[in-house]
Amino acid sequence: MADTATPAQVGSGETRRDFLYLAAAGMGAIGTACVAWPLIDSMNPSAEVLALASTEVDLGPIAEGQRVTVTWRGNPVFIDHRTQAQIQQAEAVDVADLPDPQPDSARVEKPEWLIVIGVCTHLGCVPLGQKTGQSRGEFGGWFCPCHGSHYDTSGRIRKGPAPLNLPVPPYSFTTDTQIIIGETEAEA
């Protein structure tokens, strides 16, 4: 082995070897990452889970002041046919004071229909308030019993550990009383 280190390699041999090591290890790392991705991605939602992505709802039978729960992608969606008082209550709030500032107008297509995903943004419980007799919290919206988050009549977080407002799912009105959840105007 000693005679392989000829004078010609002195000065250039080490860096060339280093380069070969790095290149080989680098290619190995990239190859491993390329193989790892399909393995990791296989755990993401599959095609048939994604295919269940839209739900149609007929709003006709829902009376003013009534709340209805539908399922979209396995999660409850709260549909609230708000009264004038509730709408005014939601619009009267000073947006700057909110933990997650959003005006009510940015959360609805039509003011009388509030549509939000009924999953607490803290740790995923379903807040109370959909059924009569259930606590609606201190702000007349929803109340999460798990860790005590209060939502207002626009589904915005007002008090408690949840960091964000109840999210508004993508939806669009197909007729005056029909909505499709999971598709926006542009897609429909």
Next chain:
Amino acid sequence: MSGFQTNSRVIKWIEHRMPVFSFLDHAVGSGYPAPKNLSYMWNFGSLAGMALVIMIVTGILLAMQYTAHVDYAFDSVERIMRDVNFGWLLRYIHMNGASFFFIVVYIHIFRGLYYGSYKAPRELLWMLGVVILLLMMMTAFMGYVLPWGQMSFWGAKVITNLFSAVPVFGESIVTWLWGGFTVDNPTLNRFYALHYLMPFIIVAVVVLHIWALHQFGSNNPLGIDLKGPQDKIPFHPYYTAKDAFGLGVFLILFAAVVFYAPNYMGHPDNYIPADPLATPAHIVPEWYFLPFYAILRSIPDKLIGVIAMFGSIAVLFVLPWLDSSPVKSGRFRPIFRIFFVLLAIDVVVLGFVGANPPEGTWLITGQIATFWYFLHFLVILPLLGVFERPRPLPTSISEPVLKGGGSMAGATAKPMEKA
């Protein structure tokens, strides 16, 4: 140390080709010298190993009867309870075995905390133990999801949602964990696969844990180094016998719960099939998670709460470097002893807080107890090493026994020539 001896020709034949018997003898036999003053607090390592074996054996048998599908999981568990021969027994052993595994491991951990078993040169041994604790928690959590009752479902939802606190990638991580947009069939399937896998990873880490243990041997109640063969007795038969006796006591208590109070530690809500649209009024984890759950809930900010909960275990990883006192055993640390008792009370208080809704006094108590938990590890322990004046250490393990003049001294001193 005497080498492994045998007269059996079969054992000699095997031993020559693969030295498995001398390996075992060195690991848990007469070839493993142990300190002669180990108390019953040193039983809990082997008990934890037995609990792991019980869980794996019953778990494999239950897996033969269980169906991991949201439509069948709950019913298949009920079928195990009603129709499978001794299915009720397997399930009750497995279910309560998890609780007893944690009881044993928690005592094992507090033993280590009191006697300074985490200190040099046993830091890696201790850290491997913390890894085992983490793996156990993951395994127990995923196992609890499998019966697909209300607590299973909502426990899974709340705990997986912890990862949504991760900045930027939170939502993608949670969706990836679920394999969907909520806890659903893909989640149940992968939890089942992982619940079956993890115990064997635990076995592998236990092997590493024992490997690290054998490098310097067990710590002991005095926390001083062994000075020579007179301080040691062979593991077999002395500690195999002691461990076997401890196992008998453990099994009596275990059987009492399995046969007379099998659902005492569970929640009635988990006998209601999972309903993704209705959260139970009070989601409570299994008792062994309550202190950590209390820490999570006592901090009003979601991300910091999650960090504090994981931090409460992460702090154990660096414990060998937080406790700066060179004295291992709490017996010789008069002030440390007081704080050790306070820590034990603190953890129990956190447990009660975790079991109650986070309101009023419970919330404040939880916040104080959380604060104290971190204060103990991050401030009190480092300071104690500087300001505490430990009592003088005995010069050897034999010294306190011989000075005490008890008649037992001669009896325990005898067998040492063997090592």
